Amino acid sequence: MNTDLAGLGHLFLVFFLFHFSSFMVIPAIIDVTMEAVCPGPRRVLRRHLPQRLPERIVLACNRSEVYFYVFYVATIVAGIFCQGTMHSLCFAYVADHVRPKRRAAAFALLSGVSAAGFVSGTLTARFLAASSTFQVAAAVATATALYLGVFLPDSGGVSCTDGDEACDPLLQASSSSTSSSASSSDEELSPRLPPHKAGLPSLSDMFTFLTGSLAMSGAATITFFCSLGERGLETALMYYLKAQFGYSKDEFADLLLIVAAAGMLSQLTVMPILAPILGEEILLIVGLLGGCTQVFLYGIAWSYWVPYLSAAFVILSAFVNPSIRANVSKNVASNEQGIAQGCISGISSFGSILGPLIFTPLTAWALSETGPFNFKGFSILCAGIFTVIAFIISLRMRGAQSSACKKSIVQQEQA
Template identity: 75%
Template sequence: MQFISSIRGKEQGSALANTMKDFAGLGHLFVASFLFHFSSFMVIPVLTDVTMEAVCPGRDECSVAIYLSGFQNAVTGLGAIVVTPVVGNLSDRYGRKALMTLPMTVAIVPLFILACNRSEVYFYVYYVAKIVAGIFCEGSMHCLCLAYVADHVGPRRRAAAFGLLSGVSAAGFVSGTLTARFLSTSSTFQVSAAVAAAAALYLRAFLPDSGGVSCGDEACDPLLQDSSCSSSTSSPTSSSDEELSLRLPPQKGRLPSLSDMVTLLTDSLALSGAATVTFFYSLGEHGLQTALLYYLKAQFGYSKDEFANLLLIAGAAGMLSQLTVMPILAPILGEEILLILGLLGGCTHVFLYGIAWSYWVPYFAAAFVILSAFVHPSIRTSVSKSVGSNEQGIAQGCISGISSFASILGPLIFTPLTAWFLSETEPFDFKGFSILCAGFCTLIAFIISLRMRGAQSCKKLSTVQHEQA
């Protein structure tokens, strides 16, 4: 028994080493993703002040700025609905690296414009460029990174790997926000544009290309590798992958149609449930993003430094969660339980913002990101495990498209609501009412996730009873 235990211990140690080696193989992707998000998030704390100064100089409340922000998010989301699934599908056929270059390069342009000048004319030029860039960057970069990870990591470790990818993005968010805290407004955009250019160059120079061939369990997961049965295990993996691949017909050189995407999403309970949860959670998330900074400025007089501090707390909590907590909990609890925990934390997070009674309450609410950070990696893991190797790009693109659709509805719903309750003609004194409504959207996603969990448990129980009979 001791001999067997020692062998198993050595095998587990070797498996862990191989697992870390697989994750290390994604190092170039992590570096490129970090630089991209570092550049993108660095300018967020100063954008509210830049917008207000260009549109409504000298004022703390400005409905025009809120509507401009909402319109930008809506148009960006509308374009991303079309672009993201197409980009994901093209990456399945032509490789991830070639398609990843597009959002990385386009993201440089709006940053360069504000790096030159932030006057009213330059702001509106930036505004148009940002909408165009957002159409190609809003969901495409994240979608392609997820597909790239799925190409290199087996399904059993995909939740941890997706969590690490999100953690790297959160690290870019924290680093960018912290950097913005110590830079002037003009220097912030100059540094951001330089880092965005460096990210695109690094991607082209160092990232190995990856096509649409995803790793199977036996091929990628050292916990399942066994030299004595490698030939016998390869067949079930391929057959299982072929069964998943039948969800979409062969594309024969054409782009996927809307009916193809609908068929893919409605063909399984996991995909349709993930799509529904994504929609409601993203609707609440984009509603919060639309209202939060303007609400905090009107309610508590927040400025650049307070915005940076708040975003820094939220980013640090997300980074800690995804880099340390999620890789530990994912193999133990599974993505379904992590999704429920994340949505519960997300509800608490948003509701606390909406009912904040003092300037410190938003800082406390931001700490709940340590739980809400589980949501997106858990959804993406469920989606990735539900499709074949040749559908990773389009499946992730469809989920990103649904999130983009929510980003259209979010500004359309919450922008006028926020402007109304922050104006002097509000129906009653509750400046956080629009954020509270966003919290109810997140609550709906939480309830749906509970029903999904119950339905899956019932299905597994009936399957076991049928097999026993």
């Protein structure tokens, strides 16, 4: 492989350690919350995902009530400025080092590393006390920041193109002149956004940026509906499984680990193999179809083992996010990689906000004894509707892009 692979190797390690330290604290934060502000047998219904270094250092020092509130204030302030930054910058960094036709595989590896961090962090937390968990997480996060500053080289903000074979760390052999010319042809057929003007972009600039091409607007729409459906599923699933099958916390943990392990397996092994063959558009359609199947199996589950079967479809639904990121990356200019990935992250966050607001009351209504009908999985199926909408949009976008490519080829032949 090309020597530039070492650059992505450093990035993968940074991304893994970041998620390892982030997800390690999730099992412990519930116990800390109970001890700090919730004495007695009251159940804690809120989950929190601390992702940045200061919060972990706060609870690593002390877990009293005062430190607990300092932790949440630091989390809110850091989240306003930093939420999603790590993912957007890492995707942009990969885009600067990998050719457009190979980015789907690279983004899949990056997402798989994230899933590996989740699995490793969750398993590690099972063997650590609450006090040690936050100390280890803070130490790993600090080491990650130092490692990033020392070993990860700056990309310079210039993306690889299909003709730049030397900067593709995933390319194992030089391509022939025939494939090179075909890649150049594909590059010309891809829609390109106009160069983004210097300075801080306004809301109108962002709207123009998102609607500047079919690929970008389609990716933004699919991201929104996918995020809305995923957060709706996450909001309702645990309560639904508890009410329908009496799942305990151990069964919840097993289900989450199955989901994470399946996603990690898919993104680290399956998708890098299929991406160069099928392309990110086909993988996106397959992933959304798998996501629809997964959600509807949850909603109509007739036995306690059906949710475990449904979780296996994560192997397919894990294709969605890397495929969207790769499709966006290849359709924007080199100086717009960061802002494009940031837009997708922002839209995903917006869907994540709306999801619980919509599905929390809907789930409570569906699970209540006074509901108009006895169908506890109703809110799950409603979440699946948003995934179906995203699936339909991906099919229409695929058809429109194929028609545009055929039209361009005909015009080139006539010329």
